[in-house]
Amino acid sequence: MCGIVGYLGENSALPALIDGLRRLEYRGYDSSGIALRLGSDIQSVKAVGKIKALEEKIFGKDVKSPQSPFAKWGNYNKSPQLQYPRGCLGIAHTRWATHGEPSEANAHPHSDCLGKIWIAHNGIIENYKELKEKLEEKGHKFKSETDTEVIAHLIEDFYPHTNTNDNVSVGAGKSGGDLAGSLRKALKLLEGAYGIVLIHEDYPDKIMAAKMGSPLAIGLGDTETIIASDVSAIITRAKQVIYLDDGEVAEISKNDLRIFNIDNVKIEKKIEEIDWDMGEAEKKGFPHFMLKEIFEQPESIMNSIRGRVMEREGKAKLGGFDSVSKKLRDINRIIITACGTAMHAGLVGEYMLEEYAGIPTEVEYASEFRYRRPIIDKNTALLAISQSGETADTLAAIREAKEKNALTLGIVNVVGSSIAREIDAGAYNHIGPEISVASTKAFTSQVAIMALITVYLGRQRRMSLITGERIIKELLLIPEKIKDILGQNNEIKKIAEKYVNAENFFYLGRKYNYPTALEGALKLKEISYIHAEGIPSGEMKHGSIAMIDENFPSVFICPRDSVYEKNISNMEEIKSRGGRVIAVATEGDERIKEMADDIIYIPKTLEMLTPILATAPLQLFAYHVSALKGLDVDKPRNLAKSVTVE
Numbered sequence: 001m002c003g004i005v006g007y008l009g010e011n012s013a014l015p016a017l018i019d020g021l022r023r024l025e026y027r028g029y030d031s032s033g034i035a036l037r038l039g040s041d042i043q044s045v046k047a048v049g050k051i052k053a054l055e056e057k058i059f060g061k062d063v064k065s066p067q068s069p070f071a072k073w074g075n076y077n078k079s080p081q082l083q084y085p086r087g088c089l090g091i092a093h094t095r096w097a098t099h100g101e102p103s104e105a106n107a108h109p110h111s112d113c114l115g116k117i118w119i120a121h122n123g124i125i126e127n128y129k130e131l132k133e134k135l136e137e138k139g140h141k142f143k144s145e146t147d148t149e150v151i152a153h154l155i156e157d158f159y160p161h162t163n164t165n166d167n168v169s170v171g172a173g174k175s176g177g178d179l180a181g182s183l184r185k186a187l188k189l190l191e192g193a194y195g196i197v198l199i200h201e202d203y204p205d206k207i208m209a210a211k212m213g214s215p216l217a218i219g220l221g222d223t224e225t226i227i228a229s230d231v232s233a234i235i236t237r238a239k240q241v242i243y244l245d246d247g248e249v250a251e252i253s254k255n256d257l258r259i260f261n262i263d264n265v266k267i268e269k270k271i272e273e274i275d276w277d278m279g280e281a282e283k284k285g286f287p288h289f290m291l292k293e294i295f296e297q298p299e300s301i302m303n304s305i306r307g308r309v310m311e312r313e314g315k316a317k318l319g320g321f322d323s324v325s326k327k328l329r330d331i332n333r334i335i336i337t338a339c340g341t342a343m344h345a346g347l348v349g350e351y352m353l354e355e356y357a358g359i360p361t362e363v364e365y366a367s368e369f370r371y372r373r374p375i376i377d378k379n380t381a382l383l384a385i386s387q388s389g390e391t392a393d394t395l396a397a398i399r400e401a402k403e404k405n406a407l408t409l410g411i412v413n414v415v416g417s418s419i420a421r422e423i424d425a426g427a428y429n430h431i432g433p434e435i436s437v438a439s440t441k442a443f444t445s446q447v448a449i450m451a452l453i454t455v456y457l458g459r460q461r462r463m464s465l466i467t468g469e470r471i472i473k474e475l476l477l478i479p480e481k482i483k484d485i486l487g488q489n490n491e492i493k494k495i496a497e498k499y500v501n502a503e504n505f506f507y508l509g510r511k512y513n514y515p516t517a518l519e520g521a522l523k524l525k526e527i528s529y530i531h532a533e534g535i536p537s538g539e540m541k542h543g544s545i546a547m548i549d550e551n552f553p554s555v556f557i558c559p560r561d562s563v564y565e566k567n568i569s570n571m572e573e574i575k576s577r578g579g580r581v582i583a584v585a586t587e588g589d590e591r592i593k594e595m596a597d598d599i600i601y602i603p604k605t606l607e608m609l610t611p612i613l614a615t616a617p618l619q620l621f622a623y624h625v626s627a628l629k630g631l632d633v634d635k636p637r638n639l640a641k642s643v644t645v646e
């Protein structure tokens with residue numbers, strides 16, 4: 001939710017900021033802006049829409065055209081002799097609106113009354129209205145409807161400026177106040193979440209950053225420092241990184257980096273290595289990140305499993321769980337919490353854990369969990385699933401469970417993310433960055449890791465060696481089987497062409513594939529804007545079937561499993577009411593041909609692993625529908641990759 005970049009170094013800041021914004025665009029993209037130090041001034045440019053609109057505003061549509069109002073910022077063209085303005089300090093932001101419509105006035109960076117302090121912010125300041133009223137009473141003039149602008153004015157209020165504007169009663173006094181001290185005083189008044197970068201006109205060589213609830217990482221390059229909401233905006237320039245923790249403030253100048261808390265107590269931080277490869281964050285010839293990530297699944301699933309199975313012992317080896325393995329033996333209840341796609345992976349996990357590990361399990365939307373009064377005792381574990389590791393609701397649910405002394409576990413992709421650092425123990429997905437807003441390879445990896453956790457916990461209990469062995473053996477075959485399914489891409493595209501104009505879809509499945517139905521429907525609606533509903537097949541006749549006619553198709557996930565016959569009966573019910581059916585069925589199933597209008601076959605596997613195989617064609621189907629409609633597949637409207645607000 002919103003992306004922040006800050007740059008200080010020996011090179012021109014502009015290309016670094018724009019490149020960083022492009023890489024963070026998936027976090028939000030309704031407007032963007034840059035504040036750049038040029039000579040003794042700080043100048044800003046903002047634009048509504050995607051980063052491209054900002055670039056056009058800075059450099060002109062025709063990059064060589066002198067018409068750009070910001071031509072003075074430099075002669076940016078695609079020639080090898082790039083010339084950028086000399087400014088070596090700047091901040092930038094790509095926004096996903098929370099307070100105030102997407103507009104230039106509301107786009108970040110925001111400034112104080114005197115235009116000296118410039119700030120980019122991710123998060124929500126919950127008490128901004130109250131603070132704004134007080135500041136307005138003191139004469140501060142606001143230019144936007146955002147909560148963020150309050151922070152700039154608050155700092156201004158604590159910072160003694162030579163005041164050139166009589167209407168503004170900011171602390172009078174000589175210039176050259178204590179920026180770090182003023183920032184700390186301002187932060188103490190904020191309620192809510194923030195990741196902040198800020199620059200000040202009086203400090204040509206300083207950038208400040210602060211974190212509370214929204215991620216912020218500081219990349220340490222040879223001659224430059226890049227601060228960003230996530231490492232994908234850092235990896236091109238730095239391999240070493242410091243992750244700020246909540247309540248920390250960083251003061252960065254060319255030759256110094258100081259991190260302290262809100263009470264100015266110095267904090268020693270660990271420098272970590274970024275192990276993501278740059279190529280992993282690029283499209284590699286695919287038209288969209290989503291398609292690339294769907295096709296990465298044979299490898300990404302293998303990366304999630306590799307080194308974590310002991311085939312002959314029928315056991316799973318999860319190094320991240322070692323420190324709590326004794327406690328895990330005593331766990332008699334698991335609550336899985338997550339949002340969206342990750343929550344669907346959790347639902348598959350619920351079936352697995354109950355059937356194979358014999359542990360009562362429930363799954364709860366993280367956004368609901370924290371507002372219940374969950375009954376948790378010392379033998380309850382909370383398992384959070386999150387690709388980004390930054391989802392605010394999931395993080396809040398973990399904190400709620402910790403308050404009640406629950407053991408907290410996680411499945412997280414982004415190394416060093418807030419959730420990864422908050423939980424007691426966990427397993428990383430090891431699938432590299434997922435850039436497309438619609439989650440694909442994270443889901444299949446999360447389900448694969450759920451299977452490993454099931455074996456791990458099951459073998460601590462009553463699961464036999466034979467069962468453990470069988471699950472592991474089948475899991476290891478999944479990557480090859482996914483490859484077979486991806487080989488049907490062209491046929492799936494043809495099916496998408498047939499249904500591209502439908503306005504509604506049901507996705508139906510039972511038991512392990514009820515979550516698959518939810519996931520298939522979510523994929524379709526989020527990237528194609530077609531209404532789609534996931535329903536347990538058996539539930540359809542309790543109301544939803546009233547919607548069915550020849551224009552309302554249903555996708556049935558009906559592999560040859562323990563509920564196959566039941567699913568077939570439900571399919572008949574749809575067919576006899578004139579509904580069209582696309583079936584995801586097991587290879588060799590001839591019977592399905594009598595009923596389904598279109599069939600996508602998946603290889604046979606263990607019932608508990610079918611959601612991994614059945615989801616892949618649904619991802620491709622959604623992808624093709626969206627691409628055929630000419631929509632922005634990777635950046636669907638109104639969404640953001642990492643939802644760091646409630």
Ligand code: F6R
Pocket residue numbers: 338339340341342343385386387388389390391394437438439440522523526641642643
């Ligand atoms: C859907 C999607 C979202 C996320 C959800 C949780 O394609 O991506 O539903 O799954 O916002 O995000 P994470 O896993 O980052 O906590």
